Amino acid sequence: MSSEPPKPSRLESILMRLGTAGALLAMLGRGSRPWMLPLVLVLLVIGAGMVFLQSVQYVAPFIYMVF
Amino acid sequence: MGALRRAWIGLTGQFAWRLRPAHMLRSFSRTEQGSALDMFAAVESTDRRDIRKKYFRHALDEWRHAGIFRERAREVAGPDAVESGREEAGMLVEHGIVGGRTLFERLGERDFLAFVFVAEADAVEQFGVYARHGLLDAGTEAALERILKDELFHVSYSKHELDRLSEAEGAAAARGAVRRIRWSRFKEGYLRLSRDIGHGMSSLWLLALYGLVLPPFRLFARLEAPGWQAPPTEARSAADALMSEA
Amino acid sequence: MPQVTLGVSALYHDAAAALMIDGQVIAAAQEERFSRLKHDPSLPVRAAQWCLDEAGLSAQDIDQLIFYEKPLRKFERILSTSIATFPRSALSFPRQMKAWLGDKLWTRNRLVEAFGVRPERVGFSDHHRSHAASAFYSGPFERAAVLVADGVGEWATTSLWRGGPAGLEPLGEVRWPHSLGLLYSAMTAFLGFAVNEGEYKVMGMAAWGTPRYREALDRVGRLLPDGGFALDLDHFSHHWHPTRAYTDRLVALLGPPRPPGAPFALLDPSASAAARAESQRHADLAASVQSWLEDALLHVIRHAHQRSGEANLCLAGGVALNAVANHRLALEGPFAQLFVQPAAGDAGGALGAAQWASFGVAGRPWSPSRFRPDLGPSLDEGRVADLVADLGFPCEALPHEDALLDRAAQDLLSGQVLGWVQGRAELGPRALGHRSILADPRGPDTALRVNTRVKLREPFRPFAPSIAEEQAALVQLPPAAAALGPYMTVACPASDRLREAAPAVVHVNGSTRPQLVSAADDPRYHGLLRRMGEATGLSALLNTSFNLKGEPLVGSATDALATLARCELDAVYIGPLRVGRPPARVLGG
Numbered sequence A: 001m002s003s004e005p006p007k008p009s010r011l012e013s014i015l016m017r018l019g020t021a022g023a024l025l026a027m028l029g030r031g032s033r034p035w036m037l038p039l040v041l042v043l044l045v046i047g048a049g050m051v052f053l054q055s056v057q058y059v060a061p062f063i064y065m066v067f
Numbered sequence B: 001m002g003a004l005r006r007a008w009i010g011l012t013g014q015f016a017w018r019l020r021p022a023h024m025l026r027s028f029s030r031t032e033q034g035s036a037l038d039m040f041a042a043v044e045s046t047d048r049r050d051i052r053k054k055y056f057r058h059a060l061d062e063w064r065h066a067g068i069f070r071e072r073a074r075e076v077a078g079p080d081a082v083e084s085g086r087e088e089a090g091m092l093v094e095h096g097i098v099g100g101r102t103l104f105e106r107l108g109e110r111d112f113l114a115f116v117f118v119a120e121a122d123a124v125e126q127f128g129v130y131a132r133h134g135l136l137d138a139g140t141e142a143a144l145e146r147i148l149k150d151e152l153f154h155v156s157y158s159k160h161e162l163d164r165l166s167e168a169e170g171a172a173a174a175r176g177a178v179r180r181i182r183w184s185r186f187k188e189g190y191l192r193l194s195r196d197i198g199h200g201m202s203s204l205w206l207l208a209l210y211g212l213v214l215p216p217f218r219l220f221a222r223l224e225a226p227g228w229q230a231p232p233t234e235a236r237s238a239a240d241a242l243m244s245e246a
Numbered sequence C: 001m002p003q004v005t006l007g008v009s010a011l012y013h014d015a016a017a018a019l020m021i022d023g024q025v026i027a028a029a030q031e032e033r034f035s036r037l038k039h040d041p042s043l044p045v046r047a048a049q050w051c052l053d054e055a056g057l058s059a060q061d062i063d064q065l066i067f068y069e070k071p072l073r074k075f076e077r078i079l080s081t082s083i084a085t086f087p088r089s090a091l092s093f094p095r096q097m098k099a100w101l102g103d104k105l106w107t108r109n110r111l112v113e114a115f116g117v118r119p120e121r122v123g124f125s126d127h128h129r130s131h132a133a134s135a136f137y138s139g140p141f142e143r144a145a146v147l148v149a150d151g152v153g154e155w156a157t158t159s160l161w162r163g164g165p166a167g168l169e170p171l172g173e174v175r176w177p178h179s180l181g182l183l184y185s186a187m188t189a190f191l192g193f194a195v196n197e198g199e200y201k202v203m204g205m206a207a208w209g210t211p212r213y214r215e216a217l218d219r220v221g222r223l224l225p226d227g228g229f230a231l232d233l234d235h236f237s238h239h240w241h242p243t244r245a246y247t248d249r250l251v252a253l254l255g256p257p258r259p260p261g262a263p264f265a266l267l268d269p270s271a272s273a274a275a276r277a278e279s280q281r282h283a284d285l286a287a288s289v290q291s292w293l294e295d296a297l298l299h300v301i302r303h304a305h306q307r308s309g310e311a312n313l314c315l316a317g318g319v320a321l322n323a324v325a326n327h328r329l330a331l332e333g334p335f336a337q338l339f340v341q342p343a344a345g346d347a348g349g350a351l352g353a354a355q356w357a358s359f360g361v362a363g364r365p366w367s368p369s370r371f372r373p374d375l376g377p378s379l380d381e382g383r384v385a386d387l388v389a390d391l392g393f394p395c396e397a398l399p400h401e402d403a404l405l406d407r408a409a410q411d412l413l414s415g416q417v418l419g420w421v422q423g424r425a426e427l428g429p430r431a432l433g434h435r436s437i438l439a440d441p442r443g444p445d446t447a448l449r450v451n452t453r454v455k456l457r458e459p460f461r462p463f464a465p466s467i468a469e470e471q472a473a474l475v476q477l478p479p480a481a482a483a484l485g486p487y488m489t490v491a492c493p494a495s496d497r498l499r500e501a502a503p504a505v506v507h508v509n510g511s512t513r514p515q516l517v518s519a520a521d522d523p524r525y526h527g528l529l530r531r532m533g534e535a536t537g538l539s540a541l542l543n544t545s546f547n548l549k550g551e552p553l554v555g556s557a558t559d560a561l562a563t564l565a566r567c568e569l570d571a572v573y574i575g576p577l578r579v580g581r582p583p584a585r586v587l588g589g
């Protein structure tokens, strides 16, 4: 785009992601595969980590050194 | 930094040209094809009508280079080497568009020219190192020689245009742009490295998770049966369903 | 206040954006035409910006941004499949999860950030519902059955809908990993072509072979008594392998796969007998999968006819772009009338998502109409003229319609191959006279000339003709396919006259894939065809997409001139300008 669109605030971004995570869990709870819930919870935690590391990509390699 | 860079190119080149020459040539071909498109995009975007012809010619050069490298890759790989279907179809995978904006749109005319100058000079340097270390076979060396002539022209015209564009503000402005571009290319290199490490690490983590956590879930999982099935039941109104990601 | 809806397809195959205002499609375009990456799947930021510019709007004016599928359902499918195929999915799991956890799961965030729309204005259709809507709401029927068949969406790979005044009612679906599209794609990869790109090539190659592998394919893709089908999953790996779609068992069944780029020896008189036999085997494989797909689709639409009780059928999804299969469906299928719009693939999903939100959900009044695929950008004449002058191309302005058409016809009749850039760009993969390469189809060497000088296509693929409507008798379009005439979405037998006069646009098996052009739809293009008819008796042109190998259709004026400069086209007509070949100093080298 020729001009940058208004970016959502950090808080708004986090709330959106929480909403997505909630919708995912609710969908699984309602559907025919509720047994996936525990696994998806673990994956969401990893996903949160990945999103966090993307937001601090300059120091990410140093964080990886620790883990 | 220049000497360090040259040493690094020489060192990695030793391995790359020996082990996977066709791969090297294909990746050069992709890069050239990508910069051709960056240059065509600049033709479309620039306000400086006097410079368009140069960008256009430059783009055509890069496009031709991509073809030379691709041909050479085929020769080096031999008739039986398998390309991917995508590659065979000539589909491009990369160029300077980030977030829907071309390199030119992101940088603006002056920094774009500085970018072209720096990238072209780096390429000339890189090819020079390969030639000096005698890493190239005769056929590739000949191909590179044809290309190098154009690259030198790219270096000189971009420098000339950059200086001309910065005339009003003095030579310092042009130098500033070059410095900015070098720094941002360095940063991008670092971020690429960071991303690669991240990809590697998360692959390891996910593979560990796969091996350790997934097996018990295997007991529950079934692939869907073939044949027609009823559509999923929907308790929500169409409007509610539309607003949901699930 | 007008209601502004932006439909978006992205992050899988062909990204596109489509803008509707109060139930009217204002603009639609594929991202690849801007980014120049063929099948570009990235968020269609530029396409969307162009759509808004076209309507004089900005991101704040968007009331609804509708993504074409439900990402979380897709995630559920991918994750549960990984688990069900443990441990074979070991390589694909980390890749898939990286892409999903770090990125695709958060599609809402990405849409909000990329398009500058408030989060509560973002909605999500379903993949197959978007396809179905793009077919039904673009179609000519008051009510119809709608069949969607593609690789896969969220779960559905084939789905049946009933379209009518009440909207789109889902009637049933076949789910992943059983997929008509993925079987065809697996065979596309088996035959050495790029998936989602090379399917046309399989279809083109099929005409050179006989389906002697049909029995083998019937074993790996069984038709079920319920009107559905089942893949034998031991032979396919699309559901667990990160890159390869078939297993060694398929290789054991069918013989070695064709390496990408292998020469096609059937057209090469100097080829050895062994090379010819190998090419014949490849063609036979292509013929077999094509024949399998046609029979499977017939089987499926017979069920669709029974289940829906409708007389007419709309088809969508990538499989619906198989023009040869569409002919069989029209000829042998139970439906009175078919409709397939040319953006049947995922690019059309953007359009369908917006249409579903407008007509299906918001309940805006809708009535059948004649679909126009020219929904994309047009070029600004002044800017083109400037560019042409700046780059030093020879250029001639022909402001009078007659002068323009006379000149173009004269060029074509003298054997020139022309680029033809007129009006708004087409949505979908077909060039329909807006971003086309044209040539006089008569003469034995036309196809070869276009191919070697411009397109560099595989020699076994045919070219298609545009034909003025009044000469529709040049092709034998089945009555049930009458609505497909304008879109090149059906192949049919060529008349003897066309076969004799214009072999370049008739395939080896005597078929052709026509575009019938009416004066009402496209007066300029029709005028050109008419002039060809006046001069030769044949109101037809060879029409192929205006792009070089591996590139998308030309978008900007620079793309058009760059293409002219990089191949041996004789001239490009952009609006009223005739741009000739550039002198050597422009080309450098």
Ligand SMILES: [Fe+2]
Binding pocket: B032, B061, B062, B065, B147, B151
């Ligand atoms: Fe180059």
Ligand SMILES: [Fe+2]
Binding pocket: B062, B120, B150, B151, B154
């Ligand atoms: Fe260069």
Ligand SMILES: [Fe+2]
Binding pocket: C127, C131, C150, C151, C152, C153, C317, C318, C345, C346
């Ligand atoms: Fe699809």
